[in-house]
Amino acid sequence: QVQLVESGGGSVQAGGSLRLSCLASGFTSSRIGMGWFRQAPGKEREGVAAIDSDGSTRYADSVKGRFTISKDNAGEVLYLQMNSLKPEDTAMYYCAATRVIRAPLSQAWYNYWGQGTQVTVSS
Numbered sequence: 734q735v736q737l738v739e740s741g742g743g744s745v746q747a748g749g750s751l752r753l754s755c756l757a758s759g760f761t762s763s764r765i766g767m768g769w770f771r772q773a774p775g776k777e778r779e780g781v782a783a784i785d786s787d788g789s790t791r792y793a794d795s796v797k798g799r800f801t802i803s804k805d806n807a808g809e810v811l812y813l814q815m816n817s818l819k820p821e822d823t824a825m826y827y828c829a830a831t832r833v834i835r836a837p838l839s840q841a842w843y844n845y846w847g848q849g850t851q852v853t854v855s856s
Contacts, residue, residue: 734759735757735758735759735760735830735845736756736757736758736759737755737756737757737828737829737830737845737846737847738755738756738847738848739753739754739755739826739827739828739847739848739849739850740753740754740755740756740850741753741754741850742826742850742851742852743851743852743853744853744854744855745818745852745853745854745855746854746855746856747818747819747820747854747855747856748817748818749818749854750814750815750816750817750818751815751818751852752812752813752814752815753769753812753813753815753826753828753850753852754810754811754812755767755769755810755811755812755813755828755847756809756810757808757809757810757811757828757830758809760830762832763786763808764786764832764834765786765808765830765831765832766783766784766785766786766830766831766832766833766834766835766836766837767783767784767804767811767828767829767830767831767836768780768781768782768783768784768802768828768829768830768831768836768837768838768843769781769782769783769800769802769811769813769826769827769828769829770826770827770829770840770843771822771824771825771826771827771852772824772825772827772849773821773823773824773825776824778827778840779793779838780793780837780838780839780840781793781796781800781813781826781838782796782800782801782802782813782838783802783836783837783838784802784803784804784811784836785834785835785836786808786834788804789835790802790803791836791837791838793838795821796815796822799815799816799817799818800813800814800815800816801813801814801816802814811828813826815852818852818854819854820854820855820856821854822852822854823852823853823854824851824852825849825850825851825852826849826850826851826852827846827847827848827849828846828847829843829845829846829847830843830844830845831843831844831845832844
């Protein structure tokens, strides 16, 4: 059974940093794309960053240069390093996995989702 469990959320002041983690288990193949998404109150869920099974990455324009997606060598833990946080980054952050090798930023392609971890950035 596939499971994705996020951790690392919390409250931080603007300009601060947080690192989110997502422990993935139950996959039978290593050729999995993974991504981070977020949803703020009253807004649609949006793609933040994605990483292919070969390590290629892509980012939403709003987080380029501030956020970094990565994974451990075993591909079991996904990370999102978030620096220079802004109040507009406040949202519930979700980890997701897709069988699409080139992981997109569109949530429609993702098959598996975690429960989310809250990030709150105060000004």
